[in-house]
Amino acid sequence: MSLIKLKVSDIQQLTINIKMFELKSANDELLPSWDAGSHIDLQIGDHMRRSYSLANKPGDTERYETAILREADGGGGSKYMHDEVSIGDEFIIAEPPTNLFPLDEKASRHLLIGGGIGITPLRSMGYRLRELGADFHLHYCTKSKEETAFYEEIIEIFGVDGVTFHHDGGNPSNGIKLDDVLGAQEEGQHLYICGPGGLINAVRDAASHWQDDTVHFELFSSANSDQKSAEVGLSEKSDQPFEVELKQSGISFTVPEDKSIIELLWANNVDVMYACEDGWCGNCKVGLISGKVDHRDEFLDESDRANFIQVCVSRAMPGEKLVLDI
Ligand code: FES
Structure with a gap:
């Protein structure tokens, strides 16, 4: 694993709660190249790792730019970035940018829908689509013009006719009319969605008649917290304690009904990377040796679920003991 050392070279306040961070190599070297839709995993402190999408022109090896929303109720990463980080501070990323949200450059038409901070990867996609001379349009949903990050740049990148802004004043019923936007899928048209879970679910519902492999989405930030609380309400009652054995470490423990496996790993000084703590970023993936799992993540494919x-x-199915490969 090759660690990459970055330093903060610029910070700009884009809206009342969104800051843009520019990161360059701390050793004045060129950075690994990347393509539109990529993210980096910033190591924050000993245990925290946060995934941030890159927003600048894809392939820029001088700098990485990302925008971060300060989430008062989040897990602490965004608060730390907003409140504690200054120009000159250094960070580590363990690997080059990763892309879980790539453009399909063979598509004949691209429709992008971004909500709030979800604009971050879409901005980099705009640069690429313009470079390709592609046919594209962005719908950018925010509460108000003042809370719209990169407002002027987005018009510059996508063109006046290439973007439609939807400001709903905080009431989604005043926002984008998804049935109008997604009515009929044109031949070869692809859809990219990035934003809060509510927006993603609504767009996926409205696009349920679109071909599956043409709809791409990436869940972002504060939406997760909303989704998490909704899900906790459903699952808390039925959660049961279960046994976990760590094959390599030779440790066994019981996961109580109100704790997760990762919390018990930390309590036993077993280090596992994480970022979202919500089952979607993939960082805390661990090998599974035996036991039936109640998979609650949105990251693993069906084919991976037998082994990870x-x-x-995620938890054990009732009465099951999990043996993990750590
Ligand atoms: S920390 Fe993101 S999936 Fe577990």
């Missing part, structure tokens, strides 16, 4: 578990959210 996301230890931040």
